[in-house]
Amino acid sequence: MRDKILYLERQSAALEPNAAQRKEVRDQVVAYTERFIEQIEDNKAFNITEDQGAGLYSSPISGEPISIEEALLLFEENVEKPGLNPASGGHLAYIPGGGLYHSSLGDYIAAITNRYAGVFYPSPGAVRMTNMLIRWMSDLVGYPESAAGNLCSGGSIANLTAIVTARDAKGLKGADYHKCVIYTTTQAHHCIDKAINIAGMAEAKRTFIAVNEDYAMLTNELEEQIEKDKAAGLIPWLIVAASGTTDVGAIDPLEEIGKIANQHGIWYHIDGAYGAFFALTKSGKELLRGMNLSDSIVMDPHKSLFLPYGLGVLLVKDRKHLQYTHRFSANYLQDVIDVEDELSPADISPELTKHFRALRMWMPLKLCGTKAFTACLEEKLLLAQYFHAKMAEIPGFEVGQIPKLSVTTFRYVPESGDANGFNKKLLEAILKDGRVFLSSTNLEGKFTIRLAVLAFRSHLRTIDLALEIIAEKTAEILDS
Ligand SMILES: Cc1ncc(COP(=O)(O)O)c(C=O)c1O
Structure with missing residues (x-):
């Protein structure tokens, strides 16, 4: 058996390249990415190629390796060239993406060290870094010390997490769903519909509040509708406002909506996936006044903080709601020691094992400064x-x-x-x-x-x- 084990170790040696082999692949990758960045202004932002990347299929996954040159060529021809180049400044569609260089280095270190960022006990530093970023964003929004949040893959998942948290926070049960009312405008991002559906609440009533000429919610209509719904025996449950809609960048009157929500005991969620980080600017801070009145908010560093795709953030004003929805345990986790002053991401989000996303955000913030x-x-x-x-x-x-x-x-x-x-x-x-x-x-x-x-x-x-x-x-x- 020992011989067999040693034989298998030799057979799998390709998985652990030595220093010279690492240098060889790394140099090629660095040369490739340098070329990509240097040429970005001259290359198209959108490219309709003939086969749309189908050349990838000419090299199926197989038992035999290919060279780094071959791999990079396959990538260049079939992934880089066709379609949209989201790293390009010429990307002026939808909500454009980013691709900060310093984030890529954060991802590089995160992948090599493979830090587990889900629980404080095995990885206190990674969790502290995560919580430090959550605190920084909570301060930006104006949330108190009780706030918590999580770094997830994007705005859709962040909004979904907010919806299920809001459902549990209001103690809703299946039998109530058909009486629950959700208030948005027609400009709300479609991931909110998806989230309601995935949360099992498709029966809930969606009410679209009319908008003004700027596509912002009319709060008098919102108030009237809430009164009507209450009188009809319905449960006004959730208001989703936008701090920057996808279609036209509209900002709902966040402060007024906050007052209405608080007065009626309705969960107030803001989808700031696109716009919330504009609070870093003087004019944006003024325009986004009232974000602090919400119960939860989504903001996407992979949009308005220019990070590469794969980082959306949910913040919840009162951490107990996130904990209630997400804190479960198991026998195999009995060694985990909880600490009082640091929340573990796994206890306040759907993920257990996760990408160490904090590093891709911390690196550019620290190396470039806010x-x-x-x-x-x-x-x-x-x-x-x-x-x-x-x-x-x-x-x-x-x-x-x-x-x-x-x-x-x-x-x-x-x-x-x-x-x-x-x-x-x-x-x-x-x-x-x-x-x-x-x-x-x-x-x-x-x-x-x-x-x-x-x-x-x-x-x-x-x-x-x-x-x-x-x-x-x-x-x-x-x-x-
Ligand atoms: C306002 C708004 N909310 C939510 C989303 C969904 O975010 P993601 O694409 O990161 O899932 C978007 C995407 O553009 C958006 O603009």
């Missing part, structure tokens, strides 16, 4: 206003409201003919060109193009390029 983030967010706010003002000057274009955050909308209104068809064609032409990547939405039946500035690599030259491309493609369509 001032750099504030400046980058302020730049994005101004770029959106700049784009909006420039678009408003171009004859034939209709623009949305002056952006409060960093999403702008516009559409061309031809003198005659189908405006929706024209704008669809315009967007297709922009995407075919690929130097910038925009997306569209439907606002009251109008096909509307959106430009969202949030990628940290989007700068003045990027927005000037977008303006140039829009003018160029509009002229081409008009001439055709």
Whole structure:
């Protein structure tokens, strides 16, 4: 048996490369990523290739290894090239992503050290780092010491965790669900619908509160609706407001909603996945006043803190609610020693084993300092206003409201003919060109193009390029 074991150890030696072998693969990977970053401004933001990455299938997973050169080539041709480059400043669609370099180094160290960040007992430092970031964000929102939260994979999972926490906090049982009312606007992100469904509460009543011309919730309508629902014997359970909607970047009147929620004992959740980090800026702090009145809030570092994909955050004002929903134990965890002053992420979130996400956030915050983030967010706010003002000057274009955050909308209104068809064609032409990547939405039946500035690599030259491309493609369509 010993011989067999030693034989298997030799057979699996590839899993533990030696220093020279590590250097060889690492140098190639570093060279590749350096090339990627150096060329990012010259490469397309969106690229429609012929086979859309299907070349990957030509190299199936097999018992035999391939070289690092071959692996990187497969990646470059089939993953890097086709579709969207979310690390590009030209990504101006949906809610753009980030990809901070310093985060990648955090992930590198996290993967090599493979720190377990779920429980304090085996990994006190990783948990303290996590809790320190949660505290920093809680301070930004204005939550008290009682707050807790978790670092999860993204905004959808963070919102889901908030919904189940809110369900349990209000002591709801299955028999109540059909009487529960959820108040949002039509602008709420669709992950809220998903979350309600996954939470088993699809029977709950969704009520869409009317919005003003800025797509922000009308609080008088909210109040009236709550009164009506109470009188009808329903249970006003949850208000979901947005500190920055996906479609147009609208901000609901957070403070007023907070007062209404508190007065009626309704769980108040804010989806700030896109917008909450703008509280780092002076104007954003003012616009987002009232976030502290919520019971829970989501904010996504992989959006407005420019991190690579894979980090959303849920904060809950009173930790006992998170603990109630998520604290379970098992015989095999009997050695775990709880400490009083540090919460273990596994006790306040659905995950037990998890990626050590704190490091990818701590590294850039520590190595760049928060001032750099504030400046980058302020730049994005101004770029959106700049784009909006420039678009408003171009004859034939209709623009949305002056952006409060960093999403702008516009559409061309031809003198005659189908405006929706024209704008669809315009967007297709922009995407075919690929130097910038925009997306569209439907606002009251109008096909509307959106430009969202949030990628940290989007700068003045990027927005000037977008303006140039829009003018160029509009002229081409008009001439055709
Ligand atoms: C306002 C808002 N909430 C939630 C989400 C969902 O976040 P994620 O894509 O990280 O799951 C998004 C995504 O764009 C969003 O803009």
